[in-house]
Amino acid sequence: MTTSPADRLTADHIYATGLRNQWHPVVPSRFVAPGAMRKVTVLGEQWLLFRRSDSTLSMLADRCPHRGAPLSLGKHLGDRVACWYHGLEIETDGTVSSVPGLPGCNLEGKKLVRSLPVREVGGAVLAYFGDDEHPEPAPLTLPEPLTDPDTDSFLCYAEWNGPWRYAVENLLDPMHGAFLHHESHTMFDGDTTAKFRIRETDRGYFFEKTDQRGVNFDWVELCRTGVDWVDLSIPYPPSAGPGGPFGIVGMVCPVDENRTGVFFWRYRKVEGWQRDSWRFLYRTLIEKRHWAVLEQDRVMLEAMPADADQRENLYQHDLGVVRLRRMYRAEAEAQAAAPAH
Amino acid sequence: MTTDWPYLDVHQSRTHEPTPYEYRLASALEEVFTHEGHELADIVRGLNARQVHSPDGAPWTERSFRDEINRLGA
Numbered sequence: 063m064t065t066s067p068a069d070r071l072t073a074d075h076i077y078a079t080g081l082r083n084q085w086h087p088v089v090p091s092r093f094v095a096p097g098a099m100r101k102v103t104v105l106g107e108q109w110l111l112f113r114r115s116d117s118t119l120s121m122l123a124d125r126c127p128h129r130g131a132p133l134s135l136g137k138h139l140g141d142r143v144a145c146w147y148h149g150l151e152i153e154t155d156g157t158v159s160s161v162p163g164l165p166g167c168n169l170e171g172k173k174l175v176r177s178l179p180v181r182e183v184g185g186a187v188l189a190y191f192g193d194d195e196h197p198e199p200a201p202l203t204l205p206e207p208l209t210d211p212d213t214d215s216f217l218c219y220a221e222w223n224g225p226w227r228y229a230v231e232n233l234l235d236p237m238h239g240a241f242l243h244h245e246s247h248t249m250f251d252g253d254t255t256a257k258f259r260i261r262e263t264d265r266g267y268f269f270e271k272t273d274q275r276g277v278n279f280d281w282v283e284l285c286r287t288g289v290d291w292v293d294l295s296i297p298y299p300p301s302a303g304p305g306g307p308f309g310i311v312g313m314v315c316p317v318d319e320n321r322t323g324v325f326f327w328r329y330r331k332v333e334g335w336q337r338d339s340w341r342f343l344y345r346t347l348i349e350k351r352h353w354a355v356l357e358q359d360r361v362m363l364e365a366m367p368a369d370a371d372q373r374e375n376l377y378q379h380d381l382g383v384v385r386l387r388r389m390y391r392a393e394a395e396a397q398a399a400a401p402a403h
Numbered sequence: 404m405t406t407d408w409p410y411l412d413v414h415q416s417r418t419h420e421p422t423p424y425e426y427r428l429a430s431a432l433e434e435v436f437t438h439e440g441h442e443l444a445d446i447v448r449g450l451n452a453r454q455v456h457s458p459d460g461a462p463w464t465e466r467s468f469r470d471e472i473n474r475l476g477a
Contacts, residue, residue, distance in 0.1 A: 101406065301434075303436045335443065338475070339476060341476035343432060347430070349417075350413055
């Protein structure tokens with residue numbers, strides 16, 4: 063994306079479509095098979111994921127530099143994509159390698175298509191969305207539950223019709239567990255009244271109950287480590303076997319103003335036969351129960367009115383949400399106001 | 404792989420629909436974990452008491468359970 067000073071993004075647009083200059087999850091890795099392409103929308107923009115047969119993945123703006131046709135309608139040529147409209151061939155770094163209708167054309171050899179740094183983590187594609195002033199990818203520290211060899215996880219990905227912020231706010235609002243998820247396999251227990259506090263960390267903050275832990279959805283940590291993610295833990299009933307509670311690493315993809323991709327890695331610190339037992343039970347019986355809980359969130363968030371966050375009466379349980387909004391809003395303002403070169 | 408919006412797939416961890424044997428074993432395991440304990444000895448005793456046997460029909464041993472759950476859960 064080339065933004066000139068005249069078409070800089072506004073703070074409202076950034077707040078609505080996702081912060082720039084950080085990593086965001088895009089789609090599960092398995093959505094792009096070796097030798098395949100996939101069109102995706104992220105931060106309100108159109109992109110093409112392109113995977114070579116050796117599994118190398120690249121992410122290009124879905125726009126031919128010639129006339130603007132979507133490259134996603136084009137052909138996968140192994141290490142390039144050919145635009146369907148006039149056959150321009152684009153390499154994985156965005157360089158025009160060939161203009162077949164006019165060999166020697168001055169577009170050849172120029173890097174005219176934006177390409178984003180990508181990483182694949184825990185079965186998901188992450189990409190760095192820098193603006194013109196911040197093209198180099200921000201340092202990325204991955205969530206420990208996804209890198210710890212003694213912790214096992216399954217990724218659940220789902221697409222919700224609603225603003226990305228509501229999905230993050232939902233995770234910074236542990237008290238909804240005791241009500242919305244009361245009839246669930248994991249969050250049936252614990253007090254329905256609580257006091258909360260915010261505890262700062264060097265990478266974000268905890269929002270946690272002061273008087274109950276390990277019973278329901280009692281705490282959450284917001285972590286900003288190049289990508290925004292949350293960590294939380296919820297007890298399993300005895301039927302889930304040995305290994306204690308399960309955790310969730312949650313990330314959110316701002317697709318556009320009204321669509322969100324949610325990434326939930328359910329993880330558990332288990333090894334050996336205990337790990338195998340959990341994985342077997344998860345696939346056979348537990349995954350479906352987790353899904354039912356997630357659907358409760360989706361039904362509620364998709365039914366929220368468009369002005370939900372404009373007309374509220376907040377109370378002490380909403381401190382975690384208020385802090386989140388202030389942080390994101392301030393960052394959106396700063397990104398919109400940054401001087402253009 | 405579908406590109407239709409929205410993607411809402413209940414089962415994302417499976418490679419196949421569980422067989423009747425796998426469903427029976429999973430349900431029995433949950434019962435054992437709930438009522439008898441979380442140790443290997445509890446599992447072997449609990450599954451054998453429920454006559455939910457290994458695929459070759461033999462009663463479970465700790466070894467055969469480890470092998471089978473590794474095959475099913477790896």
